[in-house]
Amino acid sequence: MAADFAAFRAQFPTLREKAYLASGSYGLLSRQVEAAFRRYLDDRLERGVDWGGWTERAEAVRAGMAALLNAGTDEIAVTTSASAGINSLASALEFSGPRNKVVVSNFEFPTGAQIWHAQQARGAVVEHVPEGSDGEIPLAHFERAIDERTKLVQITHVCYRNGARLDVEAVTRLAHARGALVLLDCFQSVGAMKVDVQALGVDFAVGGMLKYLLGTAGIGFLYVDRRRLAGLVPTVSGWFAQADIDAMDIFANDPAPSASRFQTGTPPVVNCYAAEAGISLIHETGLKAIEDRIRTLTGEAMDRLVDAGCRLATPRADDRRGPQVAIRSKDAAALTAKLAERGVVVSWREDKVRAMFHAYNDTSDVDALIEGLMAHRDLLA
Numbered sequence: 001m002a003a004d005f006a007a008f009r010a011q012f013p014t015l016r017e018k019a020y021l022a023s024g025s026y027g028l029l030s031r032q033v034e035a036a037f038r039r040y041l042d043d044r045l046e047r048g049v050d051w052g053g054w055t056e057r058a059e060a061v062r063a064g065m066a067a068l069l070n071a072g073t074d075e076i077a078v079t080t081s082a083s084a085g086i087n088s089l090a091s092a093l094e095f096s097g098p099r100n101k102v103v104v105s106n107f108e109f110p111t112g113a114q115i116w117h118a119q120q121a122r123g124a125v126v127e128h129v130p131e132g133s134d135g136e137i138p139l140a141h142f143e144r145a146i147d148e149r150t151k152l153v154q155i156t157h158v159c160y161r162n163g164a165r166l167d168v169e170a171v172t173r174l175a176h177a178r179g180a181l182v183l184l185d186c187f188q189s190v191g192a193m194k195v196d197v198q199a200l201g202v203d204f205a206v207g208g209m210l211k212y213l214l215g216t217a218g219i220g221f222l223y224v225d226r227r228r229l230a231g232l233v234p235t236v237s238g239w240f241a242q243a244d245i246d247a248m249d250i251f252a253n254d255p256a257p258s259a260s261r262f263q264t265g266t267p268p269v270v271n272c273y274a275a276e277a278g279i280s281l282i283h284e285t286g287l288k289a290i291e292d293r294i295r296t297l298t299g300e301a302m303d304r305l306v307d308a309g310c311r312l313a314t315p316r317a318d319d320r321r322g323p324q325v326a327i328r329s330k331d332a333a334a335l336t337a338k339l340a341e342r343g344v345v346v347s348w349r350e351d352k353v354r355a356m357f358h359a360y361n362d363t364s365d366v367d368a369l370i371e372g373l374m375a376h377r378d379l380l381a
């Protein structure tokens, strides 16, 4: 059955008042996730404590994420942020030998570079992969950077600054051919488009549930290919990383055989309620239908924006972009503020206003965006 996007849209009350185009900043709160937060409060009031139920919720989040990523449940760690997942992974890597280089694309969100720079204190050497003059990163730039000394390559699926999509499969093939592992940051794509970790071939993937996954802040995930698990023992650890959480053994660290070994302490219980509901909403609506709708909406928006005289930083080809359309501006902060005054919610980075679409958006949001931009033509680049 075709997804009913008018009914989907109706689940997000904010859209009654706003043209909300900031889902890559924070996804909107749905009625379902609101109800999940209330369920948490009801459960607390009724039972006080419910470790069994809370653990089940965290497991439901793991299973939901595994299904979205085409991974096994045993390959997912539930974390408190993408940064927490990257830090746990970094703690399991050695940088003392000759393979001590981490290659980091310039598309990374700061956290995905800063954490690797922090490993310099442990012997890591960080090399950046720059963009070309068109703002994209050609494969040739990765070919130059990835070599026999490279331990790990950190890449991003869709760049948070300009919405450009990397050819993850090609970079991963190259990295693997040279003996390096690949960590994919899919925060700006997961929930809005297919992220099939097996098809992409990546060893690790991180993200969180507050944007296109429609959950909340304070919860994230780390995917670890199960073939990498045995060789990786994080030194960032805790009781929720153990093979048997109930063992309560203070005389040993016995990491779980699954990706749970990349967890640390008590799971973010409240956030698990919300994330479970957000991920369920994606599953129920259908990821393929969501991706198709976003592609159509953003494609139409880009064509209309160009017709209206806007300069875009996002590549137009469907396979080279994600759910974000980045519009060049002389003063992106001022333009974002002007749009907000008209009820058009976007976000900005550098010299770009970012319109970031979800499947709950429709043509009326594109109309409002273009009207707002035309009213402030002087701020367009």
Ligand SMILES: Cc1ncc(COP(=O)(O)O)c(C=O)c1O
Binding pocket: 080, 081, 082, 083, 084, 109, 111, 112, 156, 160, 185, 186, 187, 188, 207, 208, 220
């Ligand atoms: C692509 C990307 N990676 C990482 C992060 C940061 O994640 P966290 O705050 O969960 O560590 C963000 C946040 O906006 C992001 O857009």
